[in-house]
Amino acid sequence: xxxxxxxxxxxxxxxxxxxxxxxxxxxxxxxxxxxxxxxxxxxxxxxxxxxxxxxxxxxxxxxxxxxxxxxxxxxxxxxxxxxxxxxxxxxxxxxxxxxxxxxxxxxxxxxxxxxxxxxxxxxxxxxxxxxxxxxxxxxxxxxxxxxx
Amino acid sequence: xxxxxxxxxxxxxxxxxxxxxxxxxxxxxxxxxxxxxxxxxxxxxxxxxxxxxxxxxxxxxxxxxxxxxxxxxxxxxxxxxxxxxxxxxxxxxxxxxxxxxxxxxxxxxx
Numbered sequence: 356x357x358x359x360x361x362x363x364x365x366x367x368x369x370x371x372x373x374x375x376x377x378x379x380x381x382x383x384x385x386x387x388x389x390x391x392x393x394x395x396x397x398x399x400x401x402x403x404x405x406x407x408x409x410x411x412x413x414x415x416x417x418x419x420x421x422x423x424x425x426x427x428x429x430x431x432x433x434x435x436x437x438x439x440x441x442x443x444x445x446x447x448x449x450x451x452x453x454x455x456x457x458x459x460x461x462x463x464x465x466x467x468x469x470x471x472x473x474x475x476x477x478x479x480x481x482x483x484x485x486x487x488x489x490x491x492x493x494x495x496x497x498x499x500x501x502x503x
Numbered sequence: 504x505x506x507x508x509x510x511x512x513x514x515x516x517x518x519x520x521x522x523x524x525x526x527x528x529x530x531x532x533x534x535x536x537x538x539x540x541x542x543x544x545x546x547x548x549x550x551x552x553x554x555x556x557x558x559x560x561x562x563x564x565x566x567x568x569x570x571x572x573x574x575x576x577x578x579x580x581x582x583x584x585x586x587x588x589x590x591x592x593x594x595x596x597x598x599x600x601x602x603x604x605x606x607x608x609x610x611x612x613x
Binding site: 376404468 | 522524525526554556557558560561562564565567568585588589592593594595598
């Protein structure tokens with residue numbers, strides 16, 4: 356499922372998965388393992404699993420809402436003091452307004468996923484693909500390595 | 504996700520274990536609403552939850568709202584670190600009545 360790459364310009368990990376709820380646990384395991392390998396603390400890796408998990412969930416629930424056989428690809432780039440995630444799908448372009456973090460004014464069931472992503476990540480960018488088909492969500496988190 | 508329901512001293516204790524995510528949150532929601540329907544006091548034991556996403560949190564929020572609407576008691580107990588962290592990030596850690604242990608939740612007044 357995952358494909359480790361060695362070249363600097365290539366992602367550390369690339370995972371392509373069916374956009375189905377039952378696939379998300381495996382993707383989260385890859386995210387956790389890769390973040391730790393990139394030098395994130397266990398606590399930060401947990402937070403990044405939450406954020407990327409929400410992003411993947413949004414692809415399944417919203418982007419591919421009317422599609423049964425959609426696929427998504429997650430790329431993880433280990434940078435110097437940062438980890439970057441790029442989540443691609445081939446779904447119809449998402450409405451950017453729906454990807455803005457708006458904390459609910461009162462307690463409600465729903466609407467938290469995008470807020471969690473933005474709270475955890477330092478950079479979040481939604482880029483509709485130039486072909487007019489598909490989405491790319493780019494998320495970056497910077498971190499300081501623990502002194503050895 | 505797996506679950507167990509234990510009746511103890513007038514409370515229905517719903518024990519959730521494993522990942523509560525998009526694939527299992529519909530089951531969690533159904534389970535919680537069913538317990539609220541059949542019991543005046545529902546306590547959710549979250550000690551075995553290894554991951555919970557926003558859909559799982561939404562199930563807990565809905566259960567809380569239905570409980571309040573029907574004059575029932577609903578509380579969380581022994582929240583695992585991953586659960587506690589998500590509730591904190593979602594700014595919901597003060598919204599739920601939370602007990603450190605299941606025993607504390609069972610013995611709590613009102």
